[in-house]
Amino acid sequence: MQLDDRSNNFINELVSNPNIKSKDLERKYNLSRRQIDYSFEKINYWLSTKNLPVIERTRQGVFLVDPVTIQTLSPQSEDDAQMVKILNEDERVNTILFMLISNFEELSIVHFTSQLEISKNTVLSDLKRAKHIASKYDLAIQYSRREGYLLQGKEFNIRRLLLSLVHLMLEMSNGKELMESIARIEQTELIDIRNRIEIIENELGMKFTDEKIDMMPYVFSVILKRIHEGKLIKQTSMDYQQLSDTKEYRATEGILGDVEDIPLEERLYITLHLLSTNVYWSEHLTTDVIPELTLALEKMLTLFEKSTCIVIQNKPQLLNKLLLHVKPAYYRIKYHLTEVMEIEDPISEEFKELHHLVKKSTAPLSQFIGVKVPDSETVYLTMLIGGWLTKQGEKIQTKIKAIVVCPKGVSVSRLMFGELRELFPEFIFLDSLSIRAFKNYQLDYDVVFSPVYLDTEKKLYIANSFLGQEEKSRLRKQVMIDFHGIALQGFKIRDMKAIISKHSTIHNEELLIKDLYHYINALNDVPVEISDPAPSYSLRDLISNSNINLVDRVDDWESAIRLAATPLIEQQCITENYIEAMLENCTDDPYIIIGKGLAIPHAGPEDGVNQTAMSLLRIKEGVKFSEDYTIHVVVVIAAVDKDKHIKALMQLMKLSAHKKDMEQLATASDSETIEQIIEKYSKKEETEK
Template structure:
């Protein structure tokens, strides 16, 4: 992100004159309290994006500035001259696009005259402009009759118009340039500003300053296109969802004296209001969009788990997120989000945080029904990153780990889950195949893998399935390697002293007993307790003689899945829907092959699973799975959650790793022979 001119000047003033007060700043730069507050928030967002400490403002209007900012900003931060009139390459592209959006019958001469550059430069810029509008699925076309025009769906042209207007007004003297370029009278802007101010009062909110600056120009250009007959299609906009909103009534306030505005266009302007960022809102509640607050809360819980961080004052953060995500909901749903690349918006230090936020947005995606775009995830990252900075936490300070497993997605996820439980203080970024690892771009500290990998980071070899003793050994090895100590010798008195420094202790003796019980707990007792709550299911409990099928051959992979699933359908464990899902998804999950001649097709629990179950199809003649594998053993796995089937899956993996027993199953002459081998792997 970049700072606008006003925020730039304020930041420069703070660095050169840190003793200045808010009132002095307002007077010096002719700002309202709200304008200064908005610029101050923007400055802090920019500082956080550069991994720099935010500036604090006291209630008395003074500023607290970290000493490191004076050195860092004097070295790196330069303010563009307000008098600089030379346009950059990008700015010339914005000029060309704006000319195309607001004028007719444009020739090459119009561009050379307006931009004051040669024809060759304009032709090069037109190619860049084509690339730019191409991101919106639009094209620039030239004809002798019409000159240069932008062609494509009007809804997408409006999306481009909104974005390029914002970019245009970021330029030096952008507002006056835009008025001259599009022949917009200042009175038009003044009148629309008055109407927007009434809208703010009607909706009991305050739009952000940049949106207040942009909105009258956007609306002016949109209304012009409507008058020219360039109208949006009703296909994109749901009348029922928008017509009952307060924003629809506010649209009537803006258009009360403008005739011949079709219903679709009124809905589009309503949508523009709904998607506009707000700085403050007095009526925004979780009822505005049902279940939005719950989705945000679920997202933060996922983030806390992935990032190994506890978020303080979560209610305040949720309200701040609600303020941003409410308009983002409509932007995402109606595909009005900005097109940008996260690499341009998030600093290298924030890439890991961005990745963890991105992996936590599933509750929002399920609510909206669409994937969250990069630009919106970037804003979420900035908000959450700022909150972490405020509470003194940093992802950068934590050990970041990845898991690389060549044995397929199911095994890889299981290994990832076990290691995350074994090292709760580490941030586990991803579970990867070897090929994915070779092209991995995020910064990490350590790698866990069952196979040797070429890496300059610390590599810890670990089996795909860890027994209890292996877990103890691995934890000791990793902690000794990273920190030079084994973190098992814990002094209870030291712990109590630390607790007393930060909290009141009502009963020190009872606390000491509880801590001792926890530190010296019997792991085997914990396992027994867990067994009572959720009994461990062995491989022989799921693959039984009734769920084993022997056949000479099948004609296709689809037929193999259908045949293997038959016993589970007959017993009511799964529905046909689950079988269809396995057939449809097989090419999307090439890692279901877990060993030579053996594969474990499966789908999601919500795609037709009634009860945790497994079945085994043994084929004397292998069936082709893609071009790479011939499969003799097909084990259908139907899971109801992420835990119940894990013990059986671990036992199955051990069987898959034994060439002798694997071949014995393939060559078995009866179900009983196979059943005996299955039972041998099911002993505790």
């Protein structure tokens, strides 16, 4: 047997210089650690077949090579070290799957052992792994005495697997030769298909990436063979109207050549492949792109700017760059072809936080496509946006990054997160977390804001869940002095706009406000308020007599939630689905407990909220939420957005912190007493203003 060239090079390096480290090999051969690992997996497998001690590696990247191995592999044994290319386990499994897709003869164990030059037991073990991978594509590997091993399932899914396999096998040192041998592909055939692809590029006014140009001849060669063998795509979810109304559909003739009687579904599939293939240049991008896709990307960039407080310069140019990637990605995501987009290495440490912020900004894109944007696609978006920011001199890494840790539940956490982000617009706020999530948080950050003490080496600021104006001023001053040695008075953009309007005509108010915001924020580390306070309901607006229930006892926690939500169901403020969502969210989750004996079960607006509302259930004997919590008051919160219920929630939080009023609430004999307490805290907030 013999090793591949890369593995032979590594052995020669170790024999000539036993002190060489893993990092040295990475730098010298421009390889990733993962690629180095693969090569040494092959080397050690080969050594074990020679009954030689395997090569070990320390945590410091130093290789430990047994003297017997060094002596055996020294130059005089060079001939012995040149014998058949060894495939690792992953490569063998990929080869088996490729054989099942591209070979149309009866396949038995003998075929696999002969092709891979391994034992029958190893083949059986590899077949188990191959079955597992096939199942991810809704495919099955089955065996019969008459037909041997077969890959069964929808042809569309077999093609999805084929795309991934070609991508992976091209990364193997002998992958091209393997595919050509297994699928009986002639070089003339590959050259012919490549020439056709280049003609199509000219017709479409675009250039495919080099990686895709390497893949496509092998992919189309196998597909055309499958079509010839009658392995055709049947009815699929492919949108005829959307795909047929493209230049790519008309260009399919160039790929199919002289193949006759091609079904419509096959033409649509070739069209989809062309549409989902990455390009690095396009002449007609702006006219060909889906209009709604452009709008979704614009919204995504706006959301990114808002969350990072960075103004993207020359945004139309960046938008075109993104469209170049996102247009084919749109078709990959929509038709579940993203498996082919394998990312060899995870996102670099340099772009880790940026990647997180880009992912959080892709909501408009996900909403437009109808499914979540996969991580493999957001990696490319991160690289493009990161490169653009670096070009304009912006670096996320140099900005102060903050997180908010709040044990008070989703609504309270969002409120605190939003208020702090407005108070510190020069910071990048990464996430709002529960204490449990904080303990396992992986991203790098500089500042933590929390209403409770946390064990952290980073700068921690204790802040109330609900920040009054006085505390905002104190917190702002403290943080600015700590980080910059100076604290400046804040600006209110709306007030500035009002002054400007007295002496001039404003043609575009929102644009003026936006420009003022970014200008002041760039000059000073000051709090900038853009928006007027959003309209919000008080407790008395949302909890009226008809929304209050008093009972002595309930059977269990689920019964308490269902009974508490009854008024909102009757008033059609929520649907039954919202109750189920609350129960699911509340399972053993103490973060809905905001005060002694007070719980605020809630779910998202999308779970069945028709109207912002609250309802209150008083349980005299209390109900066990868990071993640690007994609840006497349940307030169901239903919010259509993140703003309208915030005032009422703040008032409820203040009530929960007042021991005497909470006791009175828990023991009230009538709903009028509860209404008086609610009125008291609604008025209290107005007086404080």
